Amino acid sequence: MSMTRPLIVALAAALAPAALAQDLFQLSLTPTGAGGPAPITVGGSKLFSLTEGMLDQSGNFSSYGGVAFSASLRYAGVDNAMGFTVNAAGDSATLQFTALGSGATVFTFTGADLEDQITDFLGRGAAGELEKFMREMSKRSLVFIVDGNPSAATARASRYRYNQFGLMDDLRPRYTPVIREGEVIPGREIDHAPMDPGAGGGDIVHRFRRQPDRVRVTDLVDSGLSSIRVDVAAGVISTDVGDGNEIYVAVTNTFRFGDRVALVIGVPVTFHKIQSAEVYNAQAHVNVPITLIRRTKMDGWTWKFTPGLMLAGTGSIDFVAGGLLWGAGFTNVVGYNYGAWSFSYIAQFDFYDSIKLEYDQYEWDPGLTQQILTNGVRAAYQIDDLWAVYGGLAYVDFLDVAAVDNFISPAVGLWYRTEHGFVFNFGYEGDIGDGYEDHRATAGLQWSF
Numbered sequence: 001m002s003m004t005r006p007l008i009v010a011l012a013a014a015l016a017p018a019a020l021a022q023d024l025f026q027l028s029l030t031p032t033g034a035g036g037p038a039p040i041t042v043g044g045s046k047l048f049s050l051t052e053g054m055l056d057q058s059g060n061f062s063s064y065g066g067v068a069f070s071a072s073l074r075y076a077g078v079d080n081a082m083g084f085t086v087n088a089a090g091d092s093a094t095l096q097f098t099a100l101g102s103g104a105t106v107f108t109f110t111g112a113d114l115e116d117q118i119t120d121f122l123g124r125g126a127a128g129e130l131e132k133f134m135r136e137m138s139k140r141s142l143v144f145i146v147d148g149n150p151s152a153a154t155a156r157a158s159r160y161r162y163n164q165f166g167l168m169d170d171l172r173p174r175y176t177p178v179i180r181e182g183e184v185i186p187g188r189e190i191d192h193a194p195m196d197p198g199a200g201g202g203d204i205v206h207r208f209r210r211q212p213d214r215v216r217v218t219d220l221v222d223s224g225l226s227s228i229r230v231d232v233a234a235g236v237i238s239t240d241v242g243d244g245n246e247i248y249v250a251v252t253n254t255f256r257f258g259d260r261v262a263l264v265i266g267v268p269v270t271f272h273k274i275q276s277a278e279v280y281n282a283q284a285h286v287n288v289p290i291t292l293i294r295r296t297k298m299d300g301w302t303w304k305f306t307p308g309l310m311l312a313g314t315g316s317i318d319f320v321a322g323g324l325l326w327g328a329g330f331t332n333v334v335g336y337n338y339g340a341w342s343f344s345y346i347a348q349f350d351f352y353d354s355i356k357l358e359y360d361q362y363e364w365d366p367g368l369t370q371q372i373l374t375n376g377v378r379a380a381y382q383i384d385d386l387w388a389v390y391g392g393l394a395y396v397d398f399l400d401v402a403a404v405d406n407f408i409s410p411a412v413g414l415w416y417r418t419e420h421g422f423v424f425n426f427g428y429e430g431d432i433g434d435g436y437e438d439h440r441a442t443a444g445l446q447w448s449f
Contacts, residue, residue: 003125024143024242026074026274027054029064033088037063045242045275046318047075047178048119055086055093055115066090075099076141076274076319077241081133090114097126098397099140105129118306122320124363131367134321138368139401142239142435143274144283145316146366147352150409150438151237151246151272152313152430155396156372157327158350158372159409160268163231164252165289165306165331166346167378167392167411168425168444175396202438227254227421227448235440237272246438255421260291266310277318285310287331295337302335323366327352340382346394348374371399376409407433413442421448 008245022045027050030039042060044050051073052058057065068088075081086092093114095107103125109117122130136317138148147154156343218314233248250268257263266285287308307330310397315322336343354368376394394409413427423446430439 017332022242022275024076024277025050026219027084028068028074028191029054029061029071031064032068033083034067036067037344045277047320048317050082050116051346052115053089054084055118057090061316072098075137076143078137078140081137086114092120095126097129097136099131099136100129112272117411118355126290131257131365132243135367137321138366138370138403140403142241142403143244144403145279145314145321146320146325146354147368147370148398149239149404149436150407151274151279151434153283154313154327154352154368154370154372155431156268156270156281157283157285157310157312157352158329158348158374158396160250160266160283160285160395161287161306161310161329161331161350161428162346162348162374162376164264164266165287165304165308166333166344166348166374166376167390167394169178169304169333169344170302170335170342181385199426202445226256227446228252229254229423229443229444229446231268231444233437233440235429235441237274237436237438238436240435242275244272244274244277246270246440248440262289262295263287264289264306267295277316279314279316279319281314283310283312297339299339300336302333304333304335306333307329321366322358323364323368324355325352325366325368329372333406342382344378346374346376346378346392348372348376350374350381368418369400370402373397374422378411380415386416386418390415390418390427404433404436407431408434422446423448 024045025047026041026043028039028041031037040063042050053061055072066088069086071084071361072080078099083096083098085094091112092110092115095109095118097104099255102374107121111117111334114119125131134146138146142149144152146152148287149155192363229252233252237246249269250266252264252266255263264287266284270281285308286304288308289304291304293301293303310327312327315323327350329348331346331348334345350372352368352370354366356363356365374394374396376392378390378392379392380388388410392411395406397406409429409431411427411429415425417423422442426443428440429436429442
């Protein structure tokens, strides 16, 4: 028994950090005066609720009532991201964004309403420190919501553009993009052969016949029609910080102007959770696909260049983070069709910058500047006149510092097109990086009119 008990205690101590690591946010409290309770660590997925409990010493923090203490916050996998001190009377506190290093400002609050003061202070942008803090979390947290990982707002905006104008571009059975144009060439009468003159030595008589009408046929690529498209996806997120799930819906309208230019307006919306922390993301995209090289036969080369602009907003009360950003970029697709096969190389570049929001005394800015470069390939095979199967792989690289510097995105799926202008596809997409994975089931429906 004397040996068993130490083993159990050691095993519990070894397992405790693993259990705590499942919490998205953790506050570790240590008394600063003589005596007092033992140090504790309390975790949760809603940062405001966690800090409120600490400041009024309620719930799991009740043992620290009437005790002066210091606290360190582990924020979405980043240790010692923020630091607090609270006096024994509970009417004086300090806050410091310790993730910013030794130069971080120490903010002091006094009065009976510390909780309200600190909440309001963060809502006002923490005198510019919150902007620096969010920028730092983009570089260090695997699940931060603005930038730096595949579930962040910047990566989601790039993924929408890549899928619309790269992965899913011109995925149609071969009989659809090519039409047969015929030009009728009328027949004419021709002199076939002379006849022998009559016995009387009369004039030479010619015999005539008529050529049949002929049709000259040319293969042309169908320029397509305007269309509306709805895409949906649902998936799971698995990271070294915490796990979650996501739901995605996008509505895209395409308006064509002739054979080579179109205007595409898209609105994707995403909701995802990490543990129980909720994150919302909405975007608006305007893109102009330009066909530079257009196939004039069943086989041959294509080249499409698509510049675009976007505006996005993301936010999470649970993360105490979010903001508004704009972006610009282009998608370049070079493809070749050979029989039932089509092959594409896709290169995309996106630039993003944040927009400062100011209202009354409130100021909110995620302090974002990011560039994303995506290179991918896609192959598709047209099984018959209705069905096609496709697969692709993309390499996504954050050119500025990010928590997940780069990741790969595999995709496979099946495509079906009816004779009435409806297109349906379903498949799988994923993002796999260092410490981060997500896997999604996808489906789309398009109607041309």
